[in-house]
């Protein structure tokens with residue numbers, strides 16, 4: 001599966017800890033991230049990860065475009081609910097596209113814990129059916 005990992009600055013430590021904890025599962029998948037998040041994860045875990053631009057410079061929009069092309073299966077986005085982001089419209093657009101295309105998106109560690117275990121249990125097989133139909 002193709003997984004996007006994104007974290008706002010106040011949540012980057014949480015993302016690093018999450019990816020360390022689940023690196024054995026994550027390494028079986030194709031990983032993508034916004035710029036700074038990707039750097040932090042690869043430094044901490046050694047996971048192979050394709051990096052888009054930093055969020056404020058268009059990274060959220062690049063991931064949104066992948067969703068629109070049916071090229072993303074899961075979005076793990078640790079959002080900071082307490083800090084205003086200059087690129088809030090881009091963040092809303094990414095979340096909107098995940099709703100348009102029915103792509104699972106979680107915005108906190110609780111949701112991510114459930115989603116990563118579901119992924120490992122094979123609950124994402126329906127995505128292969130969607131992709132075969134394309």
Ligand SMILES: O=C(CO)COP(=O)(O)O
Pocket residue numbers: 006007008009033034035036037038053054055056059060091
């Ligand atoms: O701002 C972000 C998502 O909206 C994340 O971008 P960075 O990973 O480059 O910090």
